[in-house]
Amino acid sequence: MIAKTLMIQGTTSDAGKSAIVTGLCRLLTRQGYRVAPFKPQNMALNSAVTCDGGEIGRAQAVQAQACGIEPHTDMNPILLKPSSDIGSQVIINGKVYGQMTAVEYHAFKPTAMQYVLAAYQRLQQQYDVILVEGAGSPAEINLRQNDIANMGFAEAVDCPVWLIADIDRGGVFASLVGTLELLTNSEKQRVTGLIINRFRGDVALLQSGIEWLEQRTKKPVLGVVPYLKELYLEAEDSLNLIMNKADDKADKLNIIVPRLPKLSNHTDFDALQHHPQLNFQFVTLSNDIPPADLIILPGSKSVRSDLQALKKAGWDKHIKKHLRYGGKLLGICGGYQMLGQVIHDPLGIEGVAGSEPALGLLQLETTLENDKQLRNQHGKLSIGGTVSGYEIHAGISSGNALNKPMICYQDHNDGTISDDNQIMGCYLHGLFDQAEACSSLLQWAGLNKAISQDHYQRQEQGINDLADCLETSIDISALKVLIK
Numbered sequence: 001m002i003a004k005t006l007m008i009q010g011t012t013s014d015a016g017k018s019a020i021v022t023g024l025c026r027l028l029t030r031q032g033y034r035v036a037p038f039k040p041q042n043m044a045l046n047s048a049v050t051c052d053g054g055e056i057g058r059a060q061a062v063q064a065q066a067c068g069i070e071p072h073t074d075m076n077p078i079l080l081k082p083s084s085d086i087g088s089q090v091i092i093n094g095k096v097y098g099q100m101t102a103v104e105y106h107a108f109k110p111t112a113m114q115y116v117l118a119a120y121q122r123l124q125q126q127y128d129v130i131l132v133e134g135a136g137s138p139a140e141i142n143l144r145q146n147d148i149a150n151m152g153f154a155e156a157v158d159c160p161v162w163l164i165a166d167i168d169r170g171g172v173f174a175s176l177v178g179t180l181e182l183l184t185n186s187e188k189q190r191v192t193g194l195i196i197n198r199f200r201g202d203v204a205l206l207q208s209g210i211e212w213l214e215q216r217t218k219k220p221v222l223g224v225v226p227y228l229k230e231l232y233l234e235a236e237d238s239l240n241l242i243m244n245k246a247d248d249k250a251d252k253l254n255i256i257v258p259r260l261p262k263l264s265n266h267t268d269f270d271a272l273q274h275h276p277q278l279n280f281q282f283v284t285l286s287n288d289i290p291p292a293d294l295i296i297l298p299g300s301k302s303v304r305s306d307l308q309a310l311k312k313a314g315w316d317k318h319i320k321k322h323l324r325y326g327g328k329l330l331g332i333c334g335g336y337q338m339l340g341q342v343i344h345d346p347l348g349i350e351g352v353a354g355s356e357p358a359l360g361l362l363q364l365e366t367t368l369e370n371d372k373q374l375r376n377q378h379g380k381l382s383i384g385g386t387v388s389g390y391e392i393h394a395g396i397s398s399g400n401a402l403n404k405p406m407i408c409y410q411d412h413n414d415g416t417i418s419d420d421n422q423i424m425g426c427y428l429h430g431l432f433d434q435a436e437a438c439s440s441l442l443q444w445a446g447l448n449k450a451i452s453q454d455h456y457q458r459q460e461q462g463i464n465d466l467a468d469c470l471e472t473s474i475d476i477s478a479l480k481v482l483i484k
Helices: 017-030 058-067 102-124 151-157 172-181 185-190 203-217 266-273 303-312 315-324 334-338 435-445 455-473 476-483
Strands: 004-010 035-038 041-043 047-049 055-057 078-082 087-092 095-101 129-133 161-166 191-199 221-226 253-259 278-284 294-297 328-332 342-345 354-357 365-381 386-398 407-409 423-426
Touching: 004 017, 004 151, 004 476, 017 035, 017 058, 017 129, 017 191, 017 455, 017 476, 035 058, 035 102, 047 058, 047 365, 047 386, 055 058, 055 078, 058 129, 058 455, 078 102, 087 102, 095 102, 095 365, 102 129, 102 151, 151 185, 161 172, 172 191, 172 203, 185 191, 191 203, 191 476, 203 221, 221 455, 253 435, 266 278, 266 455, 294 334, 303 315, 303 334, 303 342, 303 354, 315 328, 328 334, 328 435, 334 386, 334 423, 365 435, 386 435
Parallel strands: 004 129, 004 161, 035 129, 041 078, 161 191, 191 221, 253 278, 253 294, 294 328, 328 423, 342 365
Antiparallel strands: 047 055, 078 087, 087 095, 342 354, 365 386, 365 407
């Protein structure tokens, strides 16, 4: 049996495509279908390690979780990780293919489409339903030629499309009508339904607008999805909510993270943002640096340039003052590399070849290499507690500091703890996702009697809440017609 396919496209970025696909994945999986997510092309600095040893966008990993399956590189065959305003690292089938400017990648798209179609066809042989997520908007005129992310893919595989718009931003009717007007006749016919997302209030007040929209576009409105205020679902690639403000409660632990220009894998901090005993803040480099009990240096897609930005903003001096006053410091992945003596990039992987003096806080050096380290890991923190997560990094670190590791795995160790116990660093993403590890790390940072929270269960609850919502707000019978 060849899988049936439905593609979800949006009138804009962040219209809710990822969330709708995630909810539909869980909804259909509950009903006994073998479902797989698929995104032909993703541009994101948040990625996940797959069961076959590659990397894909985290949104597709969450969608795989919603399907009850392991994430696989076939679910996101093309991943673009921006390294500058005009260029990206191109990852194909989970592995680095090379660096390309936007112009170079545009010319490469016909070749990229072959990888996309091959991955899609492999999934077709294994599942009943494939739910495809588009990227951005199908109406980007300058990107229409050789499109592989939206209607170009839908036309190539001959699948129906549902078009989603976000009413919370305003202009929802213009957004839907305008998008359809910019499609070709063939693409318009491919759109079999419209969805209005993130609606607040009484849906009856929207009815006259829905009737007008259906008459104007000759497309059915298949659902009005309410705004779910308390919904937790990983953001695909933005810090779109959470520049938290401290609430000045003395019994809370204060944690700050510099918002680096190329900050990556910000989902490392989701568990902290929702922890009731913490004041957690991302701090823009141009802003004043607030006092904190713990400073965390995050991952980065461009470690040397982010390190330069950090020093230019005075964070190097602030961090040393923070340590003199007894504060704790944690580095994750690129942030861990910044804690050492120097970062070498002899091959020019992140830009012009060369070396950058680091913060000089740990006796280690890092050299960036072509081959990425991609691993899912399970181990034990040296301070106590089991930990699980994933590694995605090009750097290899060495030095005397590694003689006192932060994490012990079955076959090797990772990271380091300083002799004075004030500084820790490692390559593992997802440090705070498991309750035991999170509690142990927060106690190290100074929090007494840390509340244990299960981040995975929070994720599961968010996925289930979303599926429940879609079951009552979308015309599921229209979906069943497409996949029967």
